[in-house]
Structure formats: structure tokens, C-alpha cells
Amino acid sequence: MSATNERIPPTQTNIDSQTHLRGESLYLDDIPILTGTLFGACLGSPVAHGHIRSIDISAAEAVPGVIKVFTAKDIAGENEIGGIIQDEPLLADHEVHFCGMPVAFVVAETWDIARYAMKQIITDIEEHEPVTCPRKAKELGMLIHPPRTHRLGNVDEAFENCHYIFEGQADSNGQEHLYIETQGAYAVPQENGQIRIYSSTQGPTAVQKAVSKVLGVPQHSIEIDVTRLGGGFGGKEDQANTWAALCAMAAHHLQVPVKYALHRLDDMAMTGKRHPYSSDFKIGLSEDLKILAYEVTFYQNSGASADLSPAVLERTLFHCNNTYYIPNVRATAYPCKTHLPPNTAFRGFGGPQGMFVIESAIMFVAEKLGVDATDIQYRNLIQTGQPFAYRQLVDSDAQNCWHAAANAFNIGQIKKDIAVFNEQNEHYKKGMAIMPICFGISFTNTMMNNARALVHIYSDGSVNISTGAVEMGQGVNTKIMQVAAVTLGIHPRKIKILSTNTYRVANTSPSAASATADLNGKAAQIACTALLNRLKEVAAQQLNTTELDHICFKNGLVYLDDAETALTWEAVVMTAFVQRVALTENGHYATPKIHYDKATEQGHPFAYHVFGTSITEVTVDCIRGIYDIDSVKIVHDFGESMNTGIDMGQIEGGLVQGIGWMTLEEVVYDAKGKLRSNALSTYKVPDVYSVPGTITILPLETDKDNMAILKSKAVGEPPLMYGIGSYFAIRNAIKAFNPNAKIALDAPMTPEKTLMALYS
């Protein structure tokens, strides 16, 4: 029997809980400071677009306590930190492309001297007109790369046979990550030109590569170490590179440790956010409301450089159908280069933006035809064996989730109750919306779907595990520990999950795409299984058997044919050590079966899909134009959750973040490209009062096999998209008050837009 088939009790709380709660967990700014450490502050460009005539650093360098002010000319290696496309300088040289673009880096004895001196730098920049609108950028030919198109069937022909055809526009705004821990890095020079960097990053390897390039030093000299993040949400996938590279540059040059933990205002002004999208859709339906043809053009506001925009754009295309089967699709996406901070990964990674447009199109049709949008949604849910435009045939649970939700929550009754309430109330109106979701799991860049785990068993039987996974609250370390404990048959107490370190695990993919636990968990499982097999051989010798299959490790004891033996884990490990058996293993996992051809835009990019259906109910106060999210009820496809506490937490947190994106959170740039919503006082994320009154989450009952770690499907990103339901529920409530309300399909639905619509 194999221990891995055993179910893990799904009640393991996050292994960091106790230190979190006692305030003992270490984050970047908590790392003890070495004597002689200097502190940095980065000056961002005051204008969005222009030519640098001069940067006068003399006044800043004259401030007592300032050691040096670095500008582009001080960079020893390449002034380049771009990941996918090499188009992003570390420090502006000649040109500035966005407000907040790093221009100079002050290093001083204290952080407040550095910040004070930073304000004494005088920049002389010849200002040019900035472009902030993606459609305008496209007109001007300002693209990050040529557009990409996904195609299925023949759209033009199909439209000719449609009974109904509608065209419209749908826009969704950006979203600030607002991880509560800001970005930062701490670089400490080591002997022989090596450097150790503590970084608050989701992508240690990305940081390592960027630093290697900027310093002109090979990757093997650069050690990136990450204990944990105080939140990431995608914002630290690629955009932690800048601060690490700045600190590394200064530390390398001065040969002293240099630290920079960003001030919140600088973090918000200098980093990119979720991509805003403006989109045009044309949708064609049969008389019985089957969607026959869908044409959509996405204008992605990529910001000033590529960053992760090409990959985000790709996922928008992958998810442009959401969870519907549409036989004829033409979806085109333009990555539009604007003078805004480079927009970047954010939970959902372009998927939510694509899904918002198809949901908008369905709502648009429903309103025009006077039918219930849920009718159109239901009739078009994808079925097993049907393809998306990228040709992967889907193993669908779309109907199952919908039916389970309809039954468990009685959608019919909800609709009736709302109608009665609206009949009886003049000043308050309720609305509901259903949001079915489908999200593909894997990096869409097939190459990235691999991971490694380094497992050491020490001679006393204690175990250390290093992987490429970065813990940022999602509980990945807890899950990896569970995998190891079950595989090795020992108590979790025996296992420590170490920091993520590029010296221990190399060439890692970032912790992103919801796939971190799948990839790194499987790598750990592979390593642990290999170690276990060696230990079984040792145990077999001692038990005088050759049947390895009859041996099992459980609860720290060795079992033979399901009977407890006198052998303990510790004893077997010690014997193995004495017999010179290797007690270290490196597990490597690469997701099988997946492939994708960008030339034809066809393939099988995802290991599996995650499905779910949510029902959102809201009440709008029609006097004041404010609203409450009353409830969200969800049936979610967990596969077989290995940790329901952690997974439920991901759903609640993701849902609320999605609701924030659709309701309160409004990123505002002025016409000059300067961020107006630049602080927590002007950018509002959900607080304890703005969350749904109740959240109910039921798991989809399923015994299907899947490719997730221990069949426990990825859960990080999918639930964010349940939040989209809040936008449409508020819209429906407004329509109940004012059936003639004119409401652009333009998220977020802020109180301002709500009040204006109520009285339009």
C-alpha cells in the first residue's frame, strides 16, 4: 500500500499562524540590521513622458548623512530589468515613460535622510504629451507587440445566420494590489563579489536574473532569499526586481549592506497594477438564445513597458469565453503602450478582464431582449468534450456546478423574494446575479510548468524542505508540509519548510498562476517518495523481507503487512545514515501533457480547469446611491481539498478582492498620467463592513480524477472572479429602481456611478 493515497486530515492550520499572531514572523523590514547598513530612497519621475535634460544631484549629495546618489550612468552592467521583453531600464536614461519611473537612488545613513535628500534632487525634463488611453495608443501604433488573435469556426459566416446580433463596449478599470507589506529589498555583500539579497518577491529567480544583468555578475554569485511576503497578489511577481536591483547595485558599488523598504506612497506611485481594459464586443445568438458567434477586441492598457503584459494578454484571450461554449469566436487583443506605470500580474492575470466582457455582452443582450441574463448563461454552459477557441477539449463541470447551486440555494426562490422586496420597498432595491466561472490551471507559457524540491533528512530523523514556492499567505508551505508528512508517514512536527533561496533551488518559476502548490507540492512528493523508497529498502533488510510493497511508514512507525513493527522512523533513518544511504533528494516535476503553439494559437495549455458558480445578492440604498452585498453563495470545484480551512480562506479572500475590483476600488490617473488614488486614504479596498453579509461555500461533490497535487485543485485565483457577480447584481438593483437607467458597462460600480445611474 502506498501512503500517498491516504487522506490528509483537512484541519492543519497555517504553520505560520502562531508566529503571525504573536508578531514574531519575520518580514523584510523585520530582518535584523547589520552594522553599517545604509538606507535607500528612490526618486520617481515627476512627469509621465519627457526627455531628461539634466538631473542635478549636488544638493542631495550635500545633505549630511548622504553617501551617494546613483543614476543610470552608475550602472556597471546592463540598464535593463525587462523579463519577457527587454524594454525596461532600471533607472531612466534620457527618456522618462511614466510618472514614478525610477530616476535616481539615494543612499544615506538613515531612511529619513535618504527620503529628505531624494526631495532635493532637481530634475529638468522636457515634457511631452503623455498617452494614457489604450485606444489612443493603438491608433498611434504604440503597441508592446503585435496583436494576437484566437479563432474558432467562422465568425463572419456565423453572424449571417444569427437571429440576434448586438454590439457594445465594456470597460474594466485597474486595481492596486495593496499588499499590506510594501515592496522592498535588503542587499548584503558577501566575499568574492557574491551578494545576498533578501527580497519581498514572488519570483526569486526573476530578481536573481535582473540583479545579475544590472551588476554584470553571473547568476551563481547572487543569492536571493525569501522567508515570506506580507501579501503579493501578483504585484511582487515581476515588480520586486527594481528595488532588489537598486539595493544590489548600491551594495555592490559601496560594499556595504543597503536596504530599501518602500514608503506606501512610493509603492503606489511607482508600481504597476491590474491592467485596465477597454473592449468592443459583437455577439450573435440564435432565436433560442444559444450564442453562435462572438467577436471581441481587447485594448489592454499595458503601461510603459512590457513587464508581464504579453502573458496577461494571452490569458485574457484564453478566458474570453468564460465558461461558455461558443462555436464561432474571433478574439483579438492589443497590448497598448501608454505612459502609465507598467501594469502587471494581479490575481486572475487578465482572465477576469476577459470574463467581464463576455458577461457584459450577455447582460447587454438580456437587457435589450428583456430576458433574464441567467437564462442565456445557463443555455450556453460548456460541456465535456467541447473546445474553447484554443482547441483544448474541456472536462467540464460547468453544468454540475450550476445545478448544484440552483438546487442548494434555490435560485427560483431567491428571484421571487427579490421581486417581492422590490415591490414593497420604495427607497431600497435588491438585485442578484449569477457568476459561473471556469479558470485554466498552469502557466500559459508551457516552459514554466516545472518545479524542484530539495529534501534533507537529518540523522536524527528531522526533515528540511526547500522548494521554489514563496509563502505569501496562500498557505503553500503548509500544503507542502502536509504532502511531505503523508508521504513520509511522519508527524508534521518533524518537518521544517525553509525559506525560498536561489542557492538551494535554482531556476524557479514564480509563485503565481495558482499552480505553486501543484508544481512544488508534486516536486516535494517526488523527492519524498524517492527517499521513502530508499528507507523502505533499509527497513526491509532489518525486517528480513524483500517485499517493499508490504512496508509502510505511518505515524513515525514502520508497518509490515499493516502490522506495527518495532522499527521507528528515527531508527531506520539512523541505520540508513550509518549504511551511507543518501538522505537528500532533489525532486523535479514538469507538468505532463500540456503544450501550446503560439503560431497557430492552438494546443492544450492547461493541466485542468476549475469550475464554480456563485449567486450574489445586493441591496442598493436608492436615496444615497450606496449598496451592501447581502450574500454570496457558491458551489466551488475543489477537486478533493487537502486543506479546507486554507482553501475556504482563499475563496473568501479572493471573492472579496474581486468584489473590491468591481465596486469600490478605483485607480485614478489624471490627464497628465499622475496617480491621484495614491494612498490608502484615496484608494479604498474592502473593509470589514463592505464584505458580503454572508458567504456560503459548498464543495462540488465529485470523484473525478485530476492532475492537481493529491487531487486538491488550485484555488488561488479562480474565486476572484465570483466578485464579478457583484457588478451585475448592483446593476440589476438599479434597474429595478429606474428601468430606464442608462448605465455604461464600465466597472467598478462606485457609489458615484450608482447614484448617477439611479437618477439618469
Add this chain to the structure above:
Amino acid sequence: MIQFIINNKPVNTGHNPNTPLLEFIRYNLNLKGTKTGCNEGDCGACTVLIGELQNGGNIKYQSQTSCLTPLGNVHGKHVVTVEGISPAKSPQQLQNRPLSPVQEAMCNNYATQCGFCTPGFVMSMTGHCLSEQSNTSANLKVAIDGNICRCTGYHSIMRACKELEARFPEKTAFGSPVEFAVENNIVPEYFKNIPGEIVALHGALKTLDLQGQRVGGGTDIYVQKHDTVKRISLDFAGLQNIPAIEISNGKVVMSSATTVTHLREHEGFSRLFPSFIKHSKLVSSTQIRNMATIAGNFINASPIGDFTAFFLALNATVIFDSDRRVALNKLYLGYKKLDKSAEERIAAIEFPLPSSHSFFNFEKVSKRQHLDIASANSACLMVVEDMVITDICISAGGVGPTPMVLNKTCAFLKDKALTDAVIDEALVITQSEIAPISDARGTEQYKRLLINQLIKAHFIEYRKR
């Protein structure tokens, strides 16, 4: 010399009193459990408890954001960080560290994910346990209304609150909230000794004796200025400046040290304004309300100052230390321009006792309903007799360069029958008296519509009363 007690250790420091407490705690005292999230009072990651000696010899604790708390304001007080409430652990306890009941409830309910907000929540919840508030999950929710968590979506945290509600007996069974907390291991034993230590400290305490701009709670002065604030001259009110609310002789008088929380907890004031808890819940958060003075709100002169709007409708008067009296509606000369010299300080605020059959209402709409700055706000005090408005004062904020009283609207409404037609006519006049501009809080068009709606809301609330 600033002297105070942090957790169970005395501190004596010649450090710049303008330094934000958060910075001092993290980088001078090396207590890293208190986190920096925003540095402007808006996230609660830096929440600590501040205990102040009361007349009866008890210590009264409240939560505050340490990023906005000047070091000078904790002189003579007890400062408590997460390190100071966590149960002692032995060096051998590598795993399974002991947790307080608050921490345990959070742990049991998976209420910590990345953990960065967590010490702040723990402190706010512990602060609630140390307060006079009864032990309900609804009150606990209010206690965490200044804490932002970006990971959990709050439901797990609210489940922890429910667990705490179920777990503890009522506080009234104990001599004091501190006794309740010590007996239930919510805070360590040493809390019992703090009153004695603070009394001893006060015996030898020197006033700070500084010159400069008066700081109340610091919740305006310190916002977005924590790096420059060390370079200006500030003066702290000190322990002599005692909050006091007196209701007698047909008027209400509040000392300048009165905070929003003092008003919320004052029995007489609550009787006068039964909805004050509800109304003030719309203003900032528990931590900020614990620090923010009404005087600071007036002098800040923000066009959307909520308490300015509130007290404008009550026809309040400001009494300076020079004994000069200025009606609040005459204090504002233009955008952030006051009828006040740089030296003048508010000594007290006074307003006439509203007649017993008057109706009062306060309205505020912001992007986020709580802990957000208003797009527009309005307060209304009126007397309606036989469906005729015999007296009315309506204030409005966010619709001009200063908070204002809608004089023309009120003049029109006085002695009119309270009908929808009359209200509609009045709103036309309102539109002529206001001058909103488009900004981060909304477009001009929106604010014009919104203020009408808020005024309508006063009458809707009146009819609902």
C-alpha cells in the same frame, strides 16, 4: 525626557518627541511585531494600546494607530504592543507557542493568511477586551473597523470574534475590564502592577514644556508627513489637558481634549443624540476616533470635516484660550483660512442644548461607507410642529471651499409646511448656494445630486423616526 512604560518595561528617552511612536517602537525599541502598512492611519497594521491613568486610579486602555501617535503624546502612559500581550514562552517551546485567547480564536478560525495585518487585529481585539464595551461580536467588529486585511476577506476574522463572544463571561462580573482580561488570560498578570507603576511614574513626571503648533490626536498633522514632522515645532497637550463634557444651564461645553470616543462613551451626550454611535461610526475608525479631537477637526478646516458639519448644524461656538468666542459658522473665512491667530488655541467648544422636541440627523456618503472621507456630508437640526418646520439648521460639507450652513435653504424652509413640494423647492435654492468642484471625491455633477439626496434623507429619516 519622555517617560512611559512599554509592555512591562519603563522607557526614559531624550528622543525627539515629534517622532511617530511606530518608528520608535520598531527601530529604537526593536519590537518588530507592530507593522508598518500605510503610515497614515488607514490600515491598522501598526495598532497598539495606550493606557491612561484615570481619576479612580484605574488604567483605561484604547487602541491607536502608532504611525500617527506622536511620541510626545504617550508621556506618562502605558504603551502595549503585541509582544506585551502574548503569553510568555520558554526558549524550549520551539513549536506550539502559547497563545492568548484572542490569538487562539484567530488561529482556530484560519483568520491569518500572510499575517502582516494580524498583530494589528490582535491588538484591536485585545483593546476591545480591555474596554468597557460589552463582550459581543458586534462590538468586536466595531473594534476592528480600522484594520484592513487584504487576504482573508474578514469572514474568518469575524468567526474568531464570534468564538470570543461565546467563550467569555460578561465583563460586569469582574471589578474592571483589566481584571476581566487578566483573569481570562487575555493579557498577562503584569497588567495588575501597571497602575501602581504609572502612579509612581507620575510622581516624578516633568511636563514636556514645548513651543509650537498644538497637537491634539495628531490624526491630521501626522498624515503623510511622518518624515518631515520631525523637523517642525510641535507642542503636546499633555496630561493636564483633560477631556471634559459638561451639560448644564441650557448648553453643552466640551474641553479641547475631547475626542470622538469621549463623546461616544458619554452618557449625557448619548441621551441628547441617541444616534451618535450610528452617526460617528461613519467617521474614520475606532483607532482614529480614539485619538481625534473635535477641536482638531474644526482647526483642520477641511471642507468635508464631518464633525464640523455635525456641530455647524448645532450652532456651536469656539472658545479660544484668549477668551475670544467665535461662532463656528463664522470661523471659516475661505479654503483652510480661519478667523484665528497662529497663537490662539481652542480651550473649549460650546453649543446650546437642542430643545427636547427637536430632530437631529447626520448624513455622509463616501466611496467606502466607513473609514473614508466624505464625498458630501450634511447635518440637520430642526423642530417640526403640526407638520410645519418652525426651526431648522442644515449644514453641508464637500460642496464648497469650507464647511457651510445652508442659510438660504434654511431661511426658505422656516415656517413652511413639511411637504415634498416644499423640499423640492428648497433644493433648488440649495443648488444656488453651493459651489462644489470636481476632485478625487467625485465630480461636481455628482456632488450636486448627492447633497440634494442627503437633504432629502434628513426628511425621510424624520418621517421614519
